[in-house]
Amino acid sequence: METSLLPDGCAYIDGRTMPIAEAAIPVTDFGYRRSDVTYDVVSVWGGAFFRLDDHIKRFRASMRSIRLDPPESDDDIRKILTECVRRTGLREAYVAMDCLRGRPKPGLPRHPVNCRNYIVAFAIPWVWVMPPEMQARGAHLIVAKTPRIADESVDPKVKNFHWGDLTRGLFEAHDQGADNCVLTDGKGFVTEGPGYNVFSITGGAVATSDHGALEGITRLSVKELCAELDIPFAIRKLPVEELKDADEIFLATTAGGIMPASRIDGRIMGNDRPGPISSRLRETFWKKRAEGWHATPIAY
Amino acid sequence: METSLLPDGCAYIDGRTMPIAEAAIPVTDFGYRRSDVTYDVVSVWGGAFFRLDDHIKRFRASMRSIRLDPPESDDDIRKILTECVRRTGLREAYVAMDCLRGRPKPGLPRHPVNCRNYIVAFAIPWVWVMPPEMQARGAHLIVAKTPRIADESVDPKVKNFHWGDLTRGLFEAHDQGADNCVLTDGKGFVTEGPGYNVFSITGGAVATSDHGALEGITRLSVKELCAELDIPFAIRKLPVEELKDADEIFLATTAGGIMPASRIDGRIMGNDRPGPISSRLRETFWKKRAEGWHATPIAY
Numbered sequence: 081m082e083t084s085l086l087p088d089g090c091a092y093i094d095g096r097t098m099p100i101a102e103a104a105i106p107v108t109d110f111g112y113r114r115s116d117v118t119y120d121v122v123s124v125w126g127g128a129f130f131r132l133d134d135h136i137k138r139f140r141a142s143m144r145s146i147r148l149d150p151p152e153s154d155d156d157i158r159k160i161l162t163e164c165v166r167r168t169g170l171r172e173a174y175v176a177m178d179c180l181r182g183r184p185k186p187g188l189p190r191h192p193v194n195c196r197n198y199i200v201a202f203a204i205p206w207v208w209v210m211p212p213e214m215q216a217r218g219a220h221l222i223v224a225k226t227p228r229i230a231d232e233s234v235d236p237k238v239k240n241f242h243w244g245d246l247t248r249g250l251f252e253a254h255d256q257g258a259d260n261c262v263l264t265d266g267k268g269f270v271t272e273g274p275g276y277n278v279f280s281i282t283g284g285a286v287a288t289s290d291h292g293a294l295e296g297i298t299r300l301s302v303k304e305l306c307a308e309l310d311i312p313f314a315i316r317k318l319p320v321e322e323l324k325d326a327d328e329i330f331l332a333t334t335a336g337g338i339m340p341a342s343r344i345d346g347r348i349m350g351n352d353r354p355g356p357i358s359s360r361l362r363e364t365f366w367k368k369r370a371e372g373w374h375a376t377p378i379a380y
Numbered sequence: 381m382e383t384s385l386l387p388d389g390c391a392y393i394d395g396r397t398m399p400i401a402e403a404a405i406p407v408t409d410f411g412y413r414r415s416d417v418t419y420d421v422v423s424v425w426g427g428a429f430f431r432l433d434d435h436i437k438r439f440r441a442s443m444r445s446i447r448l449d450p451p452e453s454d455d456d457i458r459k460i461l462t463e464c465v466r467r468t469g470l471r472e473a474y475v476a477m478d479c480l481r482g483r484p485k486p487g488l489p490r491h492p493v494n495c496r497n498y499i500v501a502f503a504i505p506w507v508w509v510m511p512p513e514m515q516a517r518g519a520h521l522i523v524a525k526t527p528r529i530a531d532e533s534v535d536p537k538v539k540n541f542h543w544g545d546l547t548r549g550l551f552e553a554h555d556q557g558a559d560n561c562v563l564t565d566g567k568g569f570v571t572e573g574p575g576y577n578v579f580s581i582t583g584g585a586v587a588t589s590d591h592g593a594l595e596g597i598t599r600l601s602v603k604e605l606c607a608e609l610d611i612p613f614a615i616r617k618l619p620v621e622e623l624k625d626a627d628e629i630f631l632a633t634t635a636g637g638i639m640p641a642s643r644i645d646g647r648i649m650g651n652d653r654p655g656p657i658s659s660r661l662r663e664t665f666w667k668k669r670a671e672g673w674h675a676t677p678i679a680y
Contacts, residue, residue: 091407104404105412107391107478107500112405114543115415146544147551178407181547190507192547193554200407207490226533232566233529234544242542243414244446244534247481247492251447254493266532 089204090167092160097167100202110195111180115241118142121334124165124173124203128375130334132158134297139177142238148179148197157199164203165378172206174335209275209336214259215362218342218354219331221273222258223320224249227266228292236272237295246274258343260331262323265292270318276333277302278318280326281357285312287322298332301374305361328355330362337369338362389504390467392460397467400502410495411480415541418442421634424465424473424503428675430634432458434597439477442538448479448497457499464503465678472506474635509575509636510559515662518642518654519631520558521573523620524549527566528592536572537595546574558643560631562623565592570618576633577602578618580626581657585612587622598632601674605661628655630662637669638662 089100111117120139123130136154143149152160157177165173178200181192188194210219226248234242249261262278263271270278271292277299279288286306288299299315306313323329328349329341338361340354349355354362369375389400411417420439423430436454443449452460457477465473478500481492488494510519526548534542549561562573570578571592577599579588586606588599599615606613623629628649629641638661640654649655654662669675 093407100408103407105407107393107403107405107476107502108400108504112412113541114547115541116543116547146547176407189511190509191554192550202407204408209490211489227530229529229533229542230527230566232527234542240544241413241415242529242534242544243416244540244542247414247416247446250492254491266530 085169086167087169087205089202090164091200091202092164093200094198097163100204103200103202105180105200106183109180109183110192111178111182114181116181116192117178118146118148118238118240119176119178120239122161122175122177123206123334124170124175124378125369127171127380128372128377129161129175130369131297131301131374132161132376134300134374138239138295138297139179143179145235145238148181150179150197150199152199157201160199160201161203162378164201166380168203169380170203170205173203174205174207175201175203177201207335209333210259210339215336215339216354218340218349218352219260220258220343221329221341222253222256222261222345223324224252224261224263226252226263228263228271230265231291236293239294243274250274262344263292264320268320270320270323273331275335276331276339278323279330279332280318280323281328281330281355282322282326284357285314286357287314287316287318289318290315291317296332298334298337301365302332302338302361305364305368309360309364311357311361328358330354330358338365385469386467387469387505389502390464391500391502392464393500394498397463400504403500403502405480405500406483409480409483410492411478411482414481416481416492417478418446418448418538418540419476419478420539422461422475422477423506423634424470424475424678425669427471427680428672428677429461429475430669431597431601431674432461432676434600434674438539438595438597439479443479445535445538447492448481450479450497450499452499457501460499460501461503462678464501466680468503469680470503470505473503474505474507475501475503477501507635509633510639514559515636515639516654518640518649518652519560520643521629521641522553522556522558522561522645523624524552524561524563526552526563528563528571530565531591536593539594543574550574562644563592564620568620570620570623573631575635576631576639578623579630579632580618580623581628581630581655582622582626584657585614586657587614587616587618589618590615591617596632598634598637601665602632602638602661605664609660609664611657611661628658630654630658638665
């Protein structure tokens with residue numbers, strides 16, 4: 081076994097382990113060429129996975145939903161992810177797991193049913209969806225004109241790379257001098273943003289969308305924190321007008337945790353700084369993580 | 381310069397040429413990880429490209445539309461594609477050109493605006509979307525329950541890998557013992573299928589959808605053939621009920637040309653064989669191509 085560390089990242093592809101710089105997908109793979117792939121991302125912070133089993137469980141459900149069946153078991157995946165992190169030596173890492181459709185087996189028709197599915201996983205240095213200084217001042221958001229891809233066409237609960245709409249929203253934000261965006265369903269309701277769930281706080285109660293959005297693991301953490309802190313929490317239809325008029329807004333994602341916003345469509349919330357409930361949730365989130373909440377320590 | 385042929389395929393990635401087996405995309409590239417990429421496919425038949433300039437023109441328009449700006453000019457792309465085919469020695473080839481977003485430049489925020497875009501191109505042995513024997517008996521189609529991703533979310537005129545809906549449709553077809561599928565817009569109108577435009581013939585007139593579909597280059601060829609053969613042709617809203625009740629149906633794509641269908645949702649059209657107008661269009665298409673119609677011969 082190699083013992084030299086790979087601090088830039090370590091990847092696993094279909095049985096083989098390699099430095100991240102060598103990790104690549106064939107240009108003819110349906111995983112790239114048809115974006116026929118699902119994925120998940122788990123964080124490592126302070127040398128421990130956060131909610132590892134929740135991520136693997138969701139990853140398996142996503143694979144089943146779009147009929148992907150790789151050779152690796154859940155326990156294999158757990159070991160692969162751990163080994164990828166261990167090989168990097170990183171205490172804070174962004175750890176991804178993808179399952180790709182693959183390519184049609186030789187001699188069989190070009191149909192997804194004839195492909196050999198496989199797993200790609202990798203650990204790289206921690207990635208912030210929004211840098212800490214942006215989180216400290218609060219994100220500046222816009223509500224994008226581009227609507228989110230409808231649930232009926234592509235199931236947002238199966239984490240996917242169909243980001244054309246989200247990328248368009250990111251350019252809309254950029255053109256308006258904002259940091260990031262929130263997409264609607266085109267019918268007046270909030271969905272999600274590029275890589276995060278969106279939360280509105282009005283009158284002390286937290287709400288997030290029940291459709292057009294991933295069932296976020298960090299969203300689950302927010303729900304647990306709200307129960308603990310006695311803050312009302314609901315997953316329901318969230319009108320855009322309610323969001324735009326909210327007392328506070330925050331975002332939640334694996335690669336960033338709980339991230340407060342301070343502006344939406346130019347409107348300044350509170351004191352142009354993260355609101356009190358968002359800040360309390362964010363602080364409690366990181367405090368509990370430092371204490372080992374839902375943690376799976378890694379033996380380096 | 382290497383002179384050995386690469387009959388399995390030859391690829392170009394961002395300035396380098398290689399055998400297709402070595403052509404791969406980094407797992408961290410936005411082109412894979414956010415499907416932030418556009419592409420085009422041109423066919424080589426009898427040693428000549430078909431409508432090469434039309435494909436490069438559409439490819440450039442797609443890149444501009446989603447703000448991709450690779451270093452290669454249109455003339456560079458023309459030379460790269462020609463060289464890829466030449467290196468394979470193939471007289472019939474599937475030739476793809478992709479432009480990927482790339483990865484954020486070091487030290488810059490993870491925003492698509494900060495990425496270095498690049499071109500991937502490759503030539504591989506000819507791929508049939510439907511094998512010739514299926515075309516001879518006529519494809520068995522279903523109308524999928526999964527609706528096509530809406531134009532407002534992802535522009536179907538910008539050729540893209542957002543195939544989640546189309547893949548679901550392919551599984552629906554497979555489960556029903558059919559060959560392939562047609563997707564609707566979820567509001568009663570036809571859009572397209574996985575990789576092809578869909579055409580309905582009723583009372584001697586050809587019609588295809590004006591939304592939810594790629595502006596196919598083969599569709600353009602169909603339009604030209606209809607003008608030549610004095611067959612009425614329209615690009616308009618095409619009701620699903622009209623398609624299901626059509627005298628004939630055919631499909632059109634670069635990787636297959638004009639492909640007649642003989643069944644839809646179990647209903648047998650005509651004599652369970654390709655209809656007369658579809659067959660005439662298909663025969664004329666291949667006859668004209670053999671005669672050099674819109675051809676750019678390759679100097680091997």
